[in-house]
Amino acid sequence: MDVILFLIFAVLAVGCAVNVVLQPHPIASAVSLIGVMGSLAVLYLLLGAEFVAAAQVIVYAGAVMVLFIFVIMLLNAGREERRGRSYVVRLLGLPLLVSLLGLLAVLARGLGGDTAVSFGNFTAGAGEVGRALFTRYLLPFEITSLLILVAILGAMVLGRKEID
Amino acid sequence: MNYFVLSLVKAAVVAGALLTTLAYLQWVERKVLAHIQARLGPWRVGPHGLLQPLADVIKLLTKEDLLPPHVNKPLFLAAPFIAVTTALLTVAVIPLGPEVRVGGVVTAMQLADLNIGVLFVLAVSSLGVYGIVLAGWASNNKYSLLGGLRSSAQVISYELPLAFAIVAPLLLANTLSLRGIVENQGGYLLGVLPNWHIFQGPWPQLLSLAIFVVAGFAEVNRIPFDLPEAENELVAGYHTEYSSMKFAAFFMAEYANILTLCLMTTVLFLGGWHAPWPSRLGSDYAPALLFGLAGAAALHYGLRARRRRDRKTLPAVAAVWFAAAAVFLLPAARAYLLPLFWFGLKTALVMFFVIWVRGTLPRFRYDQLMSFAWKGLFPLALANLFLTGLLVALS
Numbered sequence: 001m002d003v004i005l006f007l008i009f010a011v012l013a014v015g016c017a018v019n020v021v022l023q024p025h026p027i028a029s030a031v032s033l034i035g036v037m038g039s040l041a042v043l044y045l046l047l048g049a050e051f052v053a054a055a056q057v058i059v060y061a062g063a064v065m066v067l068f069i070f071v072i073m074l075l076n077a078g079r080e081e082r083r084g085r086s087y088v089v090r091l092l093g094l095p096l097l098v099s100l101l102g103l104l105a106v107l108a109r110g111l112g113g114d115t116a117v118s119f120g121n122f123t124a125g126a127g128e129v130g131r132a133l134f135t136r137y138l139l140p141f142e143i144t145s146l147l148i149l150v151a152i153l154g155a156m157v158l159g160r161k162e163i164d
Numbered sequence: 165m166n167y168f169v170l171s172l173v174k175a176a177v178v179a180g181a182l183l184t185t186l187a188y189l190q191w192v193e194r195k196v197l198a199h200i201q202a203r204l205g206p207w208r209v210g211p212h213g214l215l216q217p218l219a220d221v222i223k224l225l226t227k228e229d230l231l232p233p234h235v236n237k238p239l240f241l242a243a244p245f246i247a248v249t250t251a252l253l254t255v256a257v258i259p260l261g262p263e264v265r266v267g268g269v270v271t272a273m274q275l276a277d278l279n280i281g282v283l284f285v286l287a288v289s290s291l292g293v294y295g296i297v298l299a300g301w302a303s304n305n306k307y308s309l310l311g312g313l314r315s316s317a318q319v320i321s322y323e324l325p326l327a328f329a330i331v332a333p334l335l336l337a338n339t340l341s342l343r344g345i346v347e348n349q350g351g352y353l354l355g356v357l358p359n360w361h362i363f364q365g366p367w368p369q370l371l372s373l374a375i376f377v378v379a380g381f382a383e384v385n386r387i388p389f390d391l392p393e394a395e396n397e398l399v400a401g402y403h404t405e406y407s408s409m410k411f412a413a414f415f416m417a418e419y420a421n422i423l424t425l426c427l428m429t430t431v432l433f434l435g436g437w438h439a440p441w442p443s444r445l446g447s448d449y450a451p452a453l454l455f456g457l458a459g460a461a462a463l464h465y466g467l468r469a470r471r472r473r474d475r476k477t478l479p480a481v482a483a484v485w486f487a488a489a490a491v492f493l494l495p496a497a498r499a500y501l502l503p504l505f506w507f508g509l510k511t512a513l514v515m516f517f518v519i520w521v522r523g524t525l526p527r528f529r530y531d532q533l534m535s536f537a538w539k540g541l542f543p544l545a546l547a548n549l550f551l552t553g554l555l556v557a558l559s
Binding site: 051072125 | 287294320
């Protein structure tokens with residue numbers, strides 16, 4: 001049962017991800033990206049990481065993607081125009097893709113180590129995640145928040161310049 | 165009993181109750197609004213317009229389903245589906261009562277007790293905005309687009325104070341499970357005052373309740389925050405191009421979201437199914453007394469009614485009330501009817517408040533809406549959360 005669900009949602013995630021690139025319209029790409037986020041959340045759920053799955057849906061599918069779609073709608077972005085691809089791209093595209101996929105596969109094989117991943121194995125809830133964030137990963141956590149603050153300030157400065 | 169069979173039965177009961185409630189919510193809202201405005205409200209279909217929801221459903225089903233030629237078809241068709249699915253999904257984790265024994269089967273009065281129940285509700289309701297946004301975009305109509313844009317901006321802005329207002333009672337309950345949250349509110353302070361989160365120490369969550377309800381109004385696009393469908397500016401907002409059942413889907417989603425807001429208010433702040441005063445002071449007999457009084461009033465007016473028809477119908481209504489009172493006196497039925505009664509009563513009172521606000525307040529201007537969220541509600545929610553955390557950590 002777990003394996004079947006994993007296969008369904010893994011295929012869905014990859015399919016949606018490919019669709020993000022292929023769709024000519026930005027809104028359709030964004031909707032596909034929501035599909036990717038949702039499928040990833042289900043994969044987390046299959047591993048037993050309920051909190052991470054819920055956070056994935058709330059933060060990425062619920063907040064970040066709404067902002068994306070908001071911006072796309074506000075800018076009224078139209079269909080992407082397809083130009084003919086250059087000769088180099090047509091010649092090198094497929095070999096490069098195949099070699100990249102091969103590289104990824106080799107790397108992924110080496111990554112797992114000896115411990116096999118099993119479904120429902122991950123038992124840490126919200127408490128454990130919070131404790132880890134505020135003890136072991138405190139510095140990266142705080143630095144990330146600082147980075148976001150800098151980004152917000154930058155956006156405000158840039159936005160203000162245009163009004164003057 | 166088999167777990168799957170049991171779940172199916174429970175799901176059928178909850179779904180049936182939910183859909184009936186949603187249909188009659190509109191009747192209740194129209195009646196309450198009408199009386200606020202000194203009108204009668206629905207009156208023609210059935211006694212006191214009680215069959216009006218049924219008539220509305222038939223009307224919506226038989227209307228012509230238009231598909232405008234200029235829309236983006238896949239997203240236009242998907243949007244009402246997304247809206248109604250996400251709106252109806254949240255009721256699955258709402259705990260309606262404690263564990264009960266029905267004919268040898270012990271089961272909780274709840275479809276699924278997730279240990280991330282609160283997050284589930286937040287996640288599902290945050291997906292619900294896609295229904296509105298995509299409807300607005302796919303309609304290819306400037307009014308719809310503006311409605312969708314307003315809705316997405318509004319939902320993003322008000323989701324932060326809403327989430328902070330939810331986190332504060334979670335700090336008191338120390339769990340994310342909705343059942344655990346309600347169980348944390350059992351018992352009575354000083355023997356009389358209910359231990360609900362709005363009264364519970366070290367920092368009673370009255371401010372959280374206020375922030376939650378105000379932000380919730382904005383989340384479900386209710387007056388005074390119903391800018392996405394402001395009819396004097398946007399025709400009907402995001403659902404301008406929809407007709408027949410697709411329009412009904414948006415309508416239903418809106419009411420389901422309001423119901424979710426009321427249910428969550430009851431669960432998070434008002435003690436869920438716990439009675440407002442202890443049973444040793446007679447709270448177990450309150451429903452029977454209430455129904456009995458209603459029956460007595462109906463009988464009193466029925467016996468001296470001026471219209472001849474009322475002399476038959478009012479005693480019949482009285483009989484129904486007395487029967488309800490008698491059911492609440494049966495010891496066998498009490499175990500699962502009492503929690504449902506208190507839960508339903510609290511939800512209904514919150515719902516009445518929501519309708520009352522609609523009948524009272526005018527609509528905000530859009531810049532007022534945004535500055536209220538970011539400059540008023542958000543700092544307030546942050547301060548409230550900080551204070552709650554500080555006092556919980558100290559005690």
